[in-house]
Amino acid sequence: MNSGTSDFLSASRWVAAFFVVIFHVFNISVSYSGPQGLLFRCVSFLCGFGHIAVIVFFVISGFLVGGGTILRLENKGFDLIDYFIHRFARIYTVLLPALIACFMLDRLGITLFDGSEIYHGFYSNEYGNDLTTHLGLVTFLGNLLQLQTIAVSTFGSNGPLWSLANEWWYYVVFGFFILAYHTRSMFARIFAGFVILAGVILLPPKISLWFVMWGIGAGVAVLDRYWAGFSFHFAATIALICLIAVRLANRYIDTENLDFILDLVVALGFSVALVSAKNHKGPQRFWAVNRRLASFSYSLYLVHFPVMVFVAAVFKDVFDISFRRSPSVATLLYGVASLVIIYGFAWIFASATEAHTHTVRSRLDLAISDRIHSLGSARTS
DSSP states (O other): OOHHHHHHHHHHHHHHHHHHHHHHHHHHHBOOOSOOOHHHHHHHHHTTOHHHHHHHHHHHHIIIIIIHHHHHHHHHOOOHHHHHHHHHHHHHHHHHHHHHHHHHHHHHHHHHSOTTOTTBTSSOOTTOSBGGGGOSHHHHHHHHTTOBTTTBOOSTTOGGGHHHHHHHHHHHHHHHHHHHHHOOOHHHHHHHHHHHHHHHHHSOHHHHTTHHHHHHHHHHHHHHHHOOOOOHHHHHHHHHHHHHHHHHHHHHSOOTTOHHHHHHHHHHHHHHHHHHGGGOOOOGGGHHHHHHHHTTHHHHHHHHHHHHHHHHHHHHHHHOOOSSBOSSHHHHHHHHHHHHHHHHHHHHHHHHTGGGHHHHHHHHIIIIIHHHHHHHHHHHO
């Protein structure tokens, strides 16, 4: 991967994570009641790209995981065990500690700082608005098995975990698709086909249909090898127009039945910039910053919501500083303080988890992959 594409991906990852976070922080900080001036409407518009940012994440994931796997087929082939070891290490090195952290923060908040009842019905949840009912063992295990929004609620206050179920099942379906394509074993092809068919049938449409967005990212990685793309600035302009157009549509039009189409526009628009990023010849002084901020974007995504709710609960019960305040300088300071605490927690959390993903992956390789391969060699000798 050339430096232009690498830096663009790093910048996109941390910027997308930032927009997800400020979307949630804005919604908990600011009240929409009362008069709304031009400045408020502009800030509200800029802070409303949260869902769009998640679609960008899907494309990036497809590009890195799906596209990378396809491009390695010719030289390195495909090993399903190694594929899932890598995916498992990437997801669960952070997810398991994040679920534990969510449980601890939510329980502490409910027990000591719930005078405002922020944990009881403040956020909508299709499995019930009382978040205290979503902290049981069944829900924990369901989220650990990536069944949130399929069979159980997202765990506790951590609503953003919905997208992780999408990601995981995209990994599963894609992995077996590549197995069916690459293997010479008829039994393996039949089994892989069965898994793919079961996934398409059993997964909710909001997961299976949105696999298209992830697949676009994988396709872009292949296209990137054979097409020179546009000039980066032209492609970035197209992407920006698409993202803003979708944001405007979400804000001013009834888009209840247009979710897939609008998300598709986001995916395609961002893909134009992604496939042209190799033509970017910008200054290198930002590369290190982009990589550093991107290095804990996954941790930030997984922990920001329970941290944000806990901070809001503490501010209200300890300092009598309410959430969802009227727009003012004090409200701005409230939001900035929340962001600083969220980012500080996520950075420390990532230092203990996400930063060790490679180590976890290497140990899993030794414990699982090498042992299975050695058993296979012993049986054939």
